[in-house]
Amino acid sequence: xxxxxxxxxxxxxxxxxxxxxxxxxxxxxxxxxxxxxxxxxxxxxxxxxxxxxxxxxxxxxxxxxxxxxxxxxxxxxxxxxxxxxxxxxxxxxxxxxxxxxxxxxxxxxxxxxxxxxxxxxxxxxxxxxxxxxxxxxxxxxxxxxxxxxxxxxxxxxxxxxxxxxxxxxxxxxxxxxxxxxxxxxxxxxxxxxxxxxxxxxxxxxxxxxxxxxxxxxxxxxxxxxxxxxxxxxxxxxxxxxxxxxxxxxxxxxxxxxxxxxxxxxxxxxxxxxxxxxxxxxxxxxxxxxxxxxxxxxxxxxxxxxxxxxxxxxxxxxxxxxxxxxx
Amino acid sequence: xxxxxxxxxxxxxxxxxxxxxxxxxxxxxxxxxxxxxxxxxxxxxxxxxxxxxxxxxxxxxxxxxxxxxxxxxxxxxxxxxxxxxxxxxxxxxxxxxxxxxxxxxxxxxxxxxxxxxxxxxxxxxxxxxxxxxxxxxxxxxxxxxxxxxxxxxxxxxxxxxxxxxxxxxxxxxxxxxxxxxxxxxxxxxxxxxxxxxxxxxxxxxxxxxxxxxxxxxxxxxxxxxxxxxxxxxxxxxxxxxxxxxxxxxxxxxxxxxxxxxxxxxxxxxxxxxxxxxxxxxxxxxxxxxxxxxxxxxxxxxxxxxxxxxxxxxxxxxxxxxxxxxxxxxxxxxxxxxxxxxxxxxxxxxxxxxxxxxxxxxxxxxxxxxxxxxx
Numbered sequence: 001x002x003x004x005x006x007x008x009x010x011x012x013x014x015x016x017x018x019x020x021x022x023x024x025x026x027x028x029x030x031x032x033x034x035x036x037x038x039x040x041x042x043x044x045x046x047x048x049x050x051x052x053x054x055x056x057x058x059x060x061x062x063x064x065x066x067x068x069x070x071x072x073x074x075x076x077x078x079x080x081x082x083x084x085x086x087x088x089x090x091x092x093x094x095x096x097x098x099x100x101x102x103x104x105x106x107x108x109x110x111x112x113x114x115x116x117x118x119x120x121x122x123x124x125x126x127x128x129x130x131x132x133x134x135x136x137x138x139x140x141x142x143x144x145x146x147x148x149x150x151x152x153x154x155x156x157x158x159x160x161x162x163x164x165x166x167x168x169x170x171x172x173x174x175x176x177x178x179x180x181x182x183x184x185x186x187x188x189x190x191x192x193x194x195x196x197x198x199x200x201x202x203x204x205x206x207x208x209x210x211x212x213x214x215x216x217x218x219x220x221x222x223x224x225x226x227x228x229x230x231x232x233x234x235x236x237x238x239x240x241x242x243x244x245x246x247x248x249x250x251x252x253x254x255x256x257x258x259x260x261x262x263x264x265x266x267x268x269x270x271x272x273x274x275x276x277x278x279x280x281x282x283x284x285x286x287x288x289x290x291x292x293x294x295x296x297x298x299x300x301x302x303x304x305x306x307x308x309x310x311x312x313x314x315x316x317x318x319x320x321x322x323x324x325x326x
Numbered sequence: 327x328x329x330x331x332x333x334x335x336x337x338x339x340x341x342x343x344x345x346x347x348x349x350x351x352x353x354x355x356x357x358x359x360x361x362x363x364x365x366x367x368x369x370x371x372x373x374x375x376x377x378x379x380x381x382x383x384x385x386x387x388x389x390x391x392x393x394x395x396x397x398x399x400x401x402x403x404x405x406x407x408x409x410x411x412x413x414x415x416x417x418x419x420x421x422x423x424x425x426x427x428x429x430x431x432x433x434x435x436x437x438x439x440x441x442x443x444x445x446x447x448x449x450x451x452x453x454x455x456x457x458x459x460x461x462x463x464x465x466x467x468x469x470x471x472x473x474x475x476x477x478x479x480x481x482x483x484x485x486x487x488x489x490x491x492x493x494x495x496x497x498x499x500x501x502x503x504x505x506x507x508x509x510x511x512x513x514x515x516x517x518x519x520x521x522x523x524x525x526x527x528x529x530x531x532x533x534x535x536x537x538x539x540x541x542x543x544x545x546x547x548x549x550x551x552x553x554x555x556x557x558x559x560x561x562x563x564x565x566x567x568x569x570x571x572x573x574x575x576x577x578x579x580x581x582x583x584x585x586x587x588x589x590x591x592x593x594x595x596x597x598x599x600x601x602x603x604x605x606x607x608x609x610x611x612x613x614x615x616x617x618x619x620x621x622x623x624x625x626x627x628x629x630x631x632x633x634x635x636x637x638x639x640x641x642x643x644x645x646x647x648x649x650x651x652x653x654x655x656x657x658x659x660x661x662x663x664x665x666x667x668x669x670x671x672x673x674x675x676x677x678x679x680x681x682x683x684x685x686x687x688x689x690x691x692x693x694x695x696x697x698x699x700x
Contacts, residue, residue: 044518045489157374186373186545191589213519216591257520259552261575261590268552270523274488 004075006174006207007033007056012069014048014055017062023279025051025064027231035174036205038198040222040239042215042254044275048231049211050099050179056209057096057177058086074174092122094175095168097161099183104164105152111138111163112148118170137166140200158189165197169204178210182217194221216258219243227251230276230286237311247313249291285316293317328402330361331539332385332425332507337394339380343612353611354380356563357394359638362507364402367533367540369550369571371586372560375611378543381560382509385541386427387418398425423453423503430512432492436484442495443480446470446502453503469498472536473528490521497528507539508532514549526553547590551575556682559583562609562619565638569683579641579683579690581624581698588699618688626689626698636686641693 014026025048033039043049054060056071058078071078073094078086098104106114115134119125125133135145141162152160161181168176178197182190198221201208210218218225218239225242227235227250235248246252253271273290276282282289288298303316339355342348355377362368370378383389385396387409397406398421412418429435436442443466450462457465467477473494484492493513500508510529514522530553532538544550550557550571557571559582567580578584609619616635621627690696 044520187547187591188373188585188589191591214591215519219591254520257523259523259526259548261548261551261587261592265552265572267527268523270527271520272524274490274521275518 005032006035006037006074007209008070008072009033009056010070010072012052012055012071013067014051014060014064015067016064018279021279022067024067025231025278026055028069029228029231029233030069031226031233031236033175033207033209036201036207037224038201038208038210038218038222039224039226040215040218041209041211041226041228042213042218043228043234044213046275046278047228048278049213049228052228053177053179053209053211057094059096087121091118091168091173092171093173094177095171095173097164097168097176097178097181099180105160107152110149110151111155115148115167115170118167122171133170137169138163140169141166141196158185158193161185161193162196165193165200169200169206172204173206175207175209178208180212181210183212183214190217194218197221215254227254230281231278232286232314233305233312234287234315235311235313236305237313241311247308247311247318248287248315249293249317250287253290253292285314287315329399329405330363331366331399333361333397333399333406334381334385335359335395335397337381337384337396338392339377339384339389340392350612353563353614355384355391356614358560358563358565359394360558360565360568362539362541364506364539365533365537366556367529367542367554368556368558369554370541370543370558370560371545371547371550372566373545375562376560377563377611378545378560379511380563382427382511382541382543385425385507386509387422419453423449424506426500426503426505426508428493428496428500428508428510428513431516432489432496433484433516436492436495438484440483441481442484442487442492446480446495446499449499449502465502466498469501472501472532473498474524488521489517490524493517493525494528497525497532501532501536501538505538507541509541509543511543512545513542515544515546522549523552529553547575547586548592559586562611562614564619564635565684565686566620567683567685567687568638573683579685579696580620580687581626581689581696582620584696585623585699618686624698626696628689630688634688636688636691638684638686639691640684641690 010030012026012029013024015022015024029052031039041049041052051064055066058081060066066079073089112134116130119130119133134148138145138147143159143162143166147155147159155163165181182193185193194217210222212218222239225237225239226233227242227248229250235242235246235251242251243255246255256268257270259268271290276286284299284301285291285294285303288294291298298316301316303314303319305312305314306318308318337355337358341352341354343352344350358381370381372378380389384391396409398409399406409421412421436445446466446469447462450457450465466480470477470480475491475494475498479487479491487495514525517525526549529540529542533540542550542554554571556569557574558568559566559580561582567574567578567583574583575587578587609622617633618624618627618631618636621631624631685691687696
């Protein structure tokens with residue numbers, strides 16, 4: 001096994017090539033992911049978080065394309081590899097759990113048959129090996145192995161989502177990429193799935209990149225949090241710190257958008273306006289039109305990511321020539 | 327005694343499934359009674375498949391109830407007309423204008439080929455016959471202002487609006503028929519977290535300034551707490567617990583409510599992984615036998631839970647025993663008083679802790695303290 005980070009994303013840019021002009025959905029995103037680390041990526045719809053995730057998994061289809069940057073997984077740059085080269089890695093070292101298990105599982109094949117396909121993609125396992133391993137992973141996610149013979153429609157939404165996770169763990173990969181795997185579930189199922197993902201991660205030591213729009217969901221599970229706004233990293237830091245002392249006004253806005261179930265009932269404002277259209281990106285700071293503390297400079301100067309005691313933040317308040325107004 | 331705006335009594339809706347001869351029946355809603363007062367936001371919470379949306383459709387007359395009745399009142403003195411008695415086109419139209427629906431998916435619920443004013447103007451033409459074309463335009467513009475859109479957006483197409491704006495269009499359409507009760511089925515669950523609050527604030531404004539009642543169907547308890555006055559928790563087609571929302575959430579008495587509350591992620595709370603969690607699967611609602619439907623997931627179930635279906639009944643603060651269950655009319659009366667009682671806590675709530683709280687759980691009704699999930 002190699003040392004060093006399991007995943008290194010460097011200056012990654014993704015464009016959607018459209019007739020009018022190219023739209024940059026992911027703009028210069030860099031981060032590293034250590035072994036066994038849980039990184040949460042949060043942002044509103046259209047902020048580029050799913051595009052980023054697809055770019056990491058090399059699953060982008062035209063009109064999207066990686067315009068620049070690299071995705072280094074276990075020391076190999078995945079950008080530019082052929083499908084044949086990628087298939088050696090997929091499922092075995094890196095797997096993806098999609099948002100909607102209803103659509104991600106094949107409706108006309110039993111769960112067991114789909115597991116078999118995956119296992120046969122890497123090597124020539126015997127029937128016994130297939131049966132043993134399939135039953136094993138289903139048990140890991142808390143599903144009775146009799147469901148190997150079930151078809152997706154015979155499972156509940158939560159079970160389908162768990163079956164997807166089981167499938168992703170067939171080879172015990174080093175990295176599991178998850179795109180809002182819990183968004184179709186109700187709170188109770190959501191909570192129990194998150195706890196289960198965390199337990200599996202602790203037991204098997206894989207790293208997770210978890211994309212969601214619901215910050216509160218991962219607050220207790222992720223190690224670090226990457227807040228995306230309009231295709232860029234707005235803030236990147238340890239989860240606890242981002243929650244306890246958010247630096248970017250957008251992060252603060254996101255946190256204040258959650259009504260709490262405990263504590264006093266206070267009026268909340270949410271974030272005014274709507275996420276920007278990436279084809280008409282505002283000048284200066286991309287958030288300034290919705291920002292409660294923006295001034296004239298924010299409309300002109302593009303902020304860079306700066307290190308603020310270990311947390312990276314993209315806001316002019318922290319670039320040195322400005323006072324730190326909270 | 328003032329009548330509530332809407333009152334459902336023993337509402338039941340079954341669906342036959344698996345072909346005519348299979349004889350299997352899905353009990354989507356089973357013997358549910360509740361009421362909604364004027365100027366009241368009632369949150370109807372529960373997991374998917376618990377019958378929340380079926381209730382909305384029963385109230386909207388999309389489905390006919392298998393049994394039971396819904397009464398809609400035209401004022402404090404009106405005891406209410408049963409929906410089944412509204413047979414004329416005029417009566418039905420009036421009801422559908424006064425009790426409109428707002429749907430979950432703002433991308434699918436507005437016709438993409440027309441301007442957003444289209445549905446609103448049609449609704450005005452249908453429900454407000456007295457208005458001229460010019461007055462309809464003015465009213466449409468006024469309604470857009472009410473929901474915070476600005477009249478300038480009337481001539482836009484749906485694709486030009488964001489999800490939050492589209493959902494506001496949905497509320498404007500709902501208001502067009504002089505709405506008294508809006509049935510909002512998961513109105514914010516498809517929206518980004520950052521813009522949900524705006525819609526929730528709009529719902530509160532509609533209640534406070536226009537006196538509209540809202541049935542807010544959701545599985546998001548935190549957002550329910552933010553806007554609602556009262557909470558009804560559904561489980562497997564039945565009401566598990568109901569009462570003033572602050573009291574229910576501060577001291578949930580049904581094990582399922584406790585599970586629901588404990589599952590809500592709270593970023594402000596300290597890390598609590600490893601807390602007791604539940605891996606239960608959705609309950610059986612196809613041909614359920616007698617007994618509590620939550621018992622398979624319930625850590626504190628006792629023998630009687632397997633034999634007798636618990637009835638929704640009042641419990642006092644920590645088991646003052648059950649009473650009020652057998653008095654028809656008592657619960658409706660209390661319900662319409664909830665909102666008022668919140669503001670008049672000194673004279674109402676304080677002297678009678680647990681007023682208006684009902685729970686369908688044998689253990690809670692026996693007076694024991696329920697601690698199933700925390």
